[in-house]
């Protein structure tokens with residue numbers, strides 16, 4: 001296939017649908033994959049109804065919205081990221097500037113905010129009234145103090161302990177009960193007309209997280225990775241798992257070592273079961289190879305992803321393959337959760 005005439009492709013977590021029209025329009029016009037993934041993620045960051053990303057994202061334990069984001073360009077393997085950024089609505093744009101301007105990959109906290117200011121980004125309040133209300137209701141039951149440990153730590157662990165207990169006893173009910181204990185993310189992979197790959201991620205992280213907690217989303221190799229030669233991958237779900245297993249890089253590395261996309265993503269999902277962890281939770285992988293094939297894989301049933309090629313009018317939703325600890329894999333009709 002002529003490299004300049006590759007069919008454009010977007011692959012993403014379902015919450016990215018809101019930005020697909022703009023992203024696909026850019027790709028059809030010949031824009032680089034990097035421009036498309038940033039444009040899509042930016043739309044999601046601006047959406048106050050998405051409580052896992054950007055403006056309207058759920059806050060940390062103290063009620064502060066802290067954002068993580070990353071971009072990676074498969075042409076150069078350059079990456080830029082920000083972590084625990086407060087007061088800026090579009091961390092993906094700041095992440096891109098980190099990649100373009102600095103000899104660094106990741107800025108965190110106050111340094112990231114200073115850089116965002118220097119780059120001319122405007123500061124804004126990120127906590128919407130709706131997110132503030134959810135935060136208050138959710139933590140009310142566990143906000144009582146303790147003499148033994150600082151109250152914030154005590155309440156955090158009481159809350160998390162309850163979450164884990166419920167997940168262990170009845171995962172389906174707990175997942176529904178803890179719908180707002182989000183640790184979701186927006187992830188977008190793109191392949192442009194020249195066959196270049198890029199990835200962008202953005203998240204407000206694990207709702208009610210300990211202040212300063214950083215997940216996988218701004219960590220190249222964990223929450224996202226793109227390499228034109230082999231493929232690209234990104235993750236949603238509990239970032240600590242993707243960080244420990246280097247999940248996004250693993251998918252791409254397994255492809256480099258000769259596995260087809262399906263097997264590479266399945267292998268990276270299986271790796272998650274080796275992680276001993278009382279907080280073990282969902283992790284979903286979104287991946288493409290260098291030829292434009294795409295898959296979604298998860299260690300939980302019923303997860304989905306969306307994709308659109310240049311000749312499709314709108315995104316389509318596909319079920320992710322579910323991998324059990326014994327390696328058996330199945331694809332079931334989608335239930336709508338990413």
Ligand code: GLY
Nearest residue numbers: 205215237238239
């Ligand atoms: N995957 C998002 C997070 O763990 O922060």
